[in-house]
Amino acid sequence: MSYPEDLRKLVDEHLETIRFSHGAGPDGADTTGLDDAMRYSLLAGGKRIRPVLCLATARAIGREPEDFLDAAAALEMVHTYSLVHDDLPAMDDDELRRGKPTSHVKYGEAVAILAGDGLFAEAIGALSAVPAPPERTLEAVSLLSAATGVEGMVGGQYIDVSAQKLDAEGLRHLHSLKTGRLIRASVEVALALGGLDPEGREPYRRFASLVGLLFQIVDDILDVTGSDEELGKPHGSDERHGKVTYVSLYGLEQARSLAAETNDQALAALAGAGGETEDLKRIADYIYSREQ
Numbered sequence: 475m476s477y478p479e480d481l482r483k484l485v486d487e488h489l490e491t492i493r494f495s496h497g498a499g500p501d502g503a504d505t506t507g508l509d510d511a512m513r514y515s516l517l518a519g520g521k522r523i524r525p526v527l528c529l530a531t532a533r534a535i536g537r538e539p540e541d542f543l544d545a546a547a548a549l550e551m552v553h554t555y556s557l558v559h560d561d562l563p564a565m566d567d568d569e570l571r572r573g574k575p576t577s578h579v580k581y582g583e584a585v586a587i588l589a590g591d592g593l594f595a596e597a598i599g600a601l602s603a604v605p606a607p608p609e610r611t612l613e614a615v616s617l618l619s620a621a622t623g624v625e626g627m628v629g630g631q632y633i634d635v636s637a638q639k640l641d642a643e644g645l646r647h648l649h650s651l652k653t654g655r656l657i658r659a660s661v662e663v664a665l666a667l668g669g670l671d672p673e674g675r676e677p678y679r680r681f682a683s684l685v686g687l688l689f690q691i692v693d694d695i696l697d698v699t700g701s702d703e704e705l706g707k708p709h710g711s712d713e714r715h716g717k718v719t720y721v722s723l724y725g726l727e728q729a730r731s732l733a734a735e736t737n738d739q740a741l742a743a744l745a746g747a748g749g750e751t752e753d754l755k756r757i758a759d760y761i762y763s764r765e766q
Contacts, residue, residue, distance in 0.1 A: 477521065477760045478753040481529045481539060485522045488543045489550065492516075494596055511581045511589040512596075516554045518572040523689070523757065524549040524660040530753035531664035531678065542664055544600045548618065549660050551597035556627050556656070558590040565635060594622065606667045613666040621659035627652055640718045646687070653693075654686025661754075677747035681754065684740035689761050691733045694719040696764060698726060737762040 495509035525546030529539035539546075561568040561576040562583060569579050578586035601615055620626055630652025633640075640648060661682035665675045698721050720729040740758050744751050 476756065478526060478530060478756050481526045481533075481753065482522050484529060484539060484543065485525045485546050485550065488547055489516060492547060492600075494592060507581075508585065508588055508592060511577060511585050512592050514580065515558050515571075515577050515589060516551065516593065518554075518574055520572055521760070522546075522550060523761070524553050524656060527657065527660040527682070527685075527754070527757055528664045530757060531661045532668060533753055534678070534747070534749040534751045535665065535668045535670050535674075536749060537664075537668050542604065542667060544604045545614065545663050545667060548597040548601035549656070549663065551593045551600065552618065552622055552627075553656060555590040555593035555597070556622075556631075558586055558593070560631065562586060565631070601663070604667055607669070610667050610669055614663045617659050617662050617666060621655040625651065626655040626659075630655070634717065642723060645718055645720065645723060649690040650683070650686065653690045654683060657686035657689060658682040674748060677743055677745075678754075680743040681740050681747065681758075684736055684743060685758050685761060688733060688736045688740060688758065691720045691729060691736060692761060692764050694721050695726065695729050695733065697721070733762060 492513075493509060494512050495505040528542055528546045528549055532539050532542040557571060558577045560566050561571055562578055569576055571577075574580075576586075577589055581589070597618070598615060601618055602611060604611060604614070606614070622628060624632075630648055630650075633644075633648045634652060638644070658679065661678050662675070665678055670678075697719065720732060724732060737758060741755060744754055744758070
């Protein structure tokens with residue numbers, strides 16, 4: 475089953491239109507260099523899983539994906555901000571991302587930090603621009619903020635860099651924050667903007683949580699089995715940093731079994747949702763099939 479490339483194309487075309495700076499002002503001050511750094515990371519490619527999840531959810535609940543493009547862009551900006559900061563020397567100190575030099579390698583550490591900060595701020599603005607009733611927009615912004623903050627990606631990254639000793643439950647909690655929360659928010663933001671009732675949202679939310687877990691299990695497997703060229707970043711970085719992963723905790727074969735089980739659970743959850751969910755199924759199948 476093929477990935478929903480039509481939705482990825484919509485995302486890529488929309489991101490290409492975004493500019494963060496209008497050049498030099500009347501006083502001669504110029505932020506185009508920062509714009510370049512932000513767009514360099516934002517337009518580096520990839521499957522755009524988070525914004526595509528958002529658009530696929532919109533389609534599933536009977537909304538036009540084009541109406542949610544600003545929300546999709548906001549999700550990709552937040553994801554890109556997290557990658558820029560994760561790659562910094564103080565964090566994972568990676569020099570390759572999506573097959574290209576990381577932001578701090580190309581632009582310097584200070585500009586990379588500012589580029590990440592700028593992307594997060596611009597994401598809130600983009601999400602606020604989605605044409606929706608104010609109460610829906612407010613809920614969507616709240617969801618994205620929560621997915622990014624202490625009980626989301628930032629908190630997960632803190633647990634990661636603080637070298638805490640984790641058992642299976644701790645590892646799952648770490649990745650539910652660091653990776654899973656934004657993936658879940660990619661679905662939840664669309665549900666909020668679309669005004670779906672709480673009962674109707676539950677199967678989608680369960681699906682999104684399981685897809686977030688699946689993504690991380692597969693990512694851990696690929697860190698061991700993939701090549702630098704396939705991954706677009708150095709493989710084996712988790713082991714070099716001494717991180718606990720699903721592979722280090724369970725072994726490769728059991729991690730693969732866990733991925734298969736989680737994929738089945740995600741699809742079962744999705745089967746309980748109403749609407750046209752075929753694109754969401756395709757995304758889950760793509761995430762699972764990366765390690766096959």
